[in-house]
Amino acid sequence: MVVTIKDIAEKVGVSVTTISRVLNNRGYLSDNLKKKVQEAMEELNYQPNEVARSLSRKKSNVFGLIIPDISHPFFGQITKHIEYYAYKNGYKLMLCNSLLNKKKEKEYIELLRASQVDGIIMGSHTMKVEEYMAIKLPLVTLDRRISDTIPYVSSDNYRGGALATKLLLRKRCKKIAYLSGSLQLNLLAKQRHDAFMDQVRGQQIEYVVRQTDLNGFKYREYEPMVRELFQEHPDIDGVFASSDLLALQIIRESRRLGKLIPEELKVVGYDGIQIGGAEDLTTIEQPMQEMGKLAVSRLLQQIGGEETPLETVLPVKLLERGTT
Amino acid sequence: MVVTIKDIAEKVGVSVTTISRVLNNRGYLSDNLKKKVQEAMEELNYQPNEVARSLSRKKSNVFGLIIPDISHPFFGQITKHIEYYAYKNGYKLMLCNSLLNKKKEKEYIELLRASQVDGIIMGSHTMKVEEYMAIKLPLVTLDRRISDTIPYVSSDNYRGGALATKLLLRKRCKKIAYLSGSLQLNLLAKQRHDAFMDQVRGQQIEYVVRQTDLNGFKYREYEPMVRELFQEHPDIDGVFASSDLLALQIIRESRRLGKLIPEELKVVGYDGIQIGGAEDLTTIEQPMQEMGKLAVSRLLQQIGGEETPLETVLPVKLLERGTT
Numbered sequence: 001m002v003v004t005i006k007d008i009a010e011k012v013g014v015s016v017t018t019i020s021r022v023l024n025n026r027g028y029l030s031d032n033l034k035k036k037v038q039e040a041m042e043e044l045n046y047q048p049n050e051v052a053r054s055l056s057r058k059k060s061n062v063f064g065l066i067i068p069d070i071s072h073p074f075f076g077q078i079t080k081h082i083e084y085y086a087y088k089n090g091y092k093l094m095l096c097n098s099l100l101n102k103k104k105e106k107e108y109i110e111l112l113r114a115s116q117v118d119g120i121i122m123g124s125h126t127m128k129v130e131e132y133m134a135i136k137l138p139l140v141t142l143d144r145r146i147s148d149t150i151p152y153v154s155s156d157n158y159r160g161g162a163l164a165t166k167l168l169l170r171k172r173c174k175k176i177a178y179l180s181g182s183l184q185l186n187l188l189a190k191q192r193h194d195a196f197m198d199q200v201r202g203q204q205i206e207y208v209v210r211q212t213d214l215n216g217f218k219y220r221e222y223e224p225m226v227r228e229l230f231q232e233h234p235d236i237d238g239v240f241a242s243s244d245l246l247a248l249q250i251i252r253e254s255r256r257l258g259k260l261i262p263e264e265l266k267v268v269g270y271d272g273i274q275i276g277g278a279e280d281l282t283t284i285e286q287p288m289q290e291m292g293k294l295a296v297s298r299l300l301q302q303i304g305g306e307e308t309p310l311e312t313v314l315p316v317k318l319l320e321r322g323t324t
Numbered sequence: 325m326v327v328t329i330k331d332i333a334e335k336v337g338v339s340v341t342t343i344s345r346v347l348n349n350r351g352y353l354s355d356n357l358k359k360k361v362q363e364a365m366e367e368l369n370y371q372p373n374e375v376a377r378s379l380s381r382k383k384s385n386v387f388g389l390i391i392p393d394i395s396h397p398f399f400g401q402i403t404k405h406i407e408y409y410a411y412k413n414g415y416k417l418m419l420c421n422s423l424l425n426k427k428k429e430k431e432y433i434e435l436l437r438a439s440q441v442d443g444i445i446m447g448s449h450t451m452k453v454e455e456y457m458a459i460k461l462p463l464v465t466l467d468r469r470i471s472d473t474i475p476y477v478s479s480d481n482y483r484g485g486a487l488a489t490k491l492l493l494r495k496r497c498k499k500i501a502y503l504s505g506s507l508q509l510n511l512l513a514k515q516r517h518d519a520f521m522d523q524v525r526g527q528q529i530e531y532v533v534r535q536t537d538l539n540g541f542k543y544r545e546y547e548p549m550v551r552e553l554f555q556e557h558p559d560i561d562g563v564f565a566s567s568d569l570l571a572l573q574i575i576r577e578s579r580r581l582g583k584l585i586p587e588e589l590k591v592v593g594y595d596g597i598q599i600g601g602a603e604d605l606t607t608i609e610q611p612m613q614e615m616g617k618l619a620v621s622r623l624l625q626q627i628g629g630e631e632t633p634l635e636t637v638l639p640v641k642l643l644e645r646g647t648t
Contacts, residue, residue: 076400095419248602278572
């Protein structure tokens, strides 16, 4: 015999509507009522268990979002979309900036757990793999693959790196620089570098690879690296910067040096942040809206007990504008 | 007779330490114990009442932050600081983007109330004054004065407007434009416009005032306004833009038109967002870190039952850079 909510309603002695409200956690519900419904469901062996499980678990309808720094335009834009889709699905968003500080990140995870958030979206990671595995909450990472079991959402970094490098080659650059943040951080963004290397190797072209030692996201901190690069290699005629912020710093420095863009120097950025439009910056656009939407949806799938794909890799787009 | 917590401890029959834990809401506390302590406090007429009040209220250690759009760099930067100081004081931050949508803003306030947040920082307001007055939660607004009872934190918009305009006058501009978002929104930012008017009136100078009809914060939406401005007034030689984003759009358009900055056109922005450095943009810097810090501190004062000043107006700074 299949048990329906009508059977539960009869057993508890309330209406079907009330049972439905309990199952969907809608409107005011006394603890006593919830307990009775749960007991009846258990007694009658009502399926699906998911609903029963979510009943016994206190739902907060809150997601935690841990990112390095909300003032970085990439994270600002993606957070906007995450908040939008979370809200659309009845969830609020707890914002946590880790500032890439291990201690703060760890404390935040503990705080989020204590607040009984229903899941966490991680766009920052500084701890050991085991520590993430131990979170035991629905978890989705952004642009980083931490383990074989934690689902992640990213865009196609390898293809983005290849598109950017190929463009510079097609534009007949003779000496190309690849600039990025730390390649040590175990980010998927590292694939942009791999793609760059695969494109330039074996070609009649010179290349330079530079990375900041800094984990920081402070715009100003890129300045010395960029200055030094042009001092050592004044003949660079193409730059692939792995973020638009870094690309803007390149543009600034070349303006200072009187280098004409794109005539003497071609610049490709990465991310597609809104502000890049001000400089007419050629860039690889990450689908931030889709990434935010899918991060939320992967979390909802886990919360709902659905199977969740490990990888969600979205396509990127080359925006050819004035700097190439 | 002054009632001390020792008296309450004796009355309830627990230790002073336990009473102290209850008063500070620390560690595990049964509802029964809290009730008994509260009853004893009432019976003995224990002061201060604030503590009693906070006892009867469930503390969540969460602040709500309602802003128009986290992807706008000004809000991204200020939110970073708000989160930092909230965290430092043991509070988490619930992020709400209103997108200047009345319905969403209202729903968010209801949601925050239902989640029993301890207070709200509002950087967005689209509802009627009475609706804010009815919130009945500790509340601080950013850069907007809603009523005579809701504390606000802003920077000195009038002085900022005066500094920017005076600089353009000092640089001998002959025809100055003032550009801003909607002057209808009842923001303190409107004072920048007032200061501009006070400076240019009665001077041997032409001036133009333009505002976007848009409440939007989308960078691209400024483009048609800026284009039209230069078509109608090709002889403008100075612009005071009431946000750095708007100023960047001016720079872009003048580059398109082949106008030399600062030789033929001088541009002053507003806010002091990090990205403005890329364009070497002269601007009025708002003290975003201090604003974030003080917004949190004004909220904590209200939560602690302390008297909270209505106005907190912080000084701004002229950053003279390459565009003037």
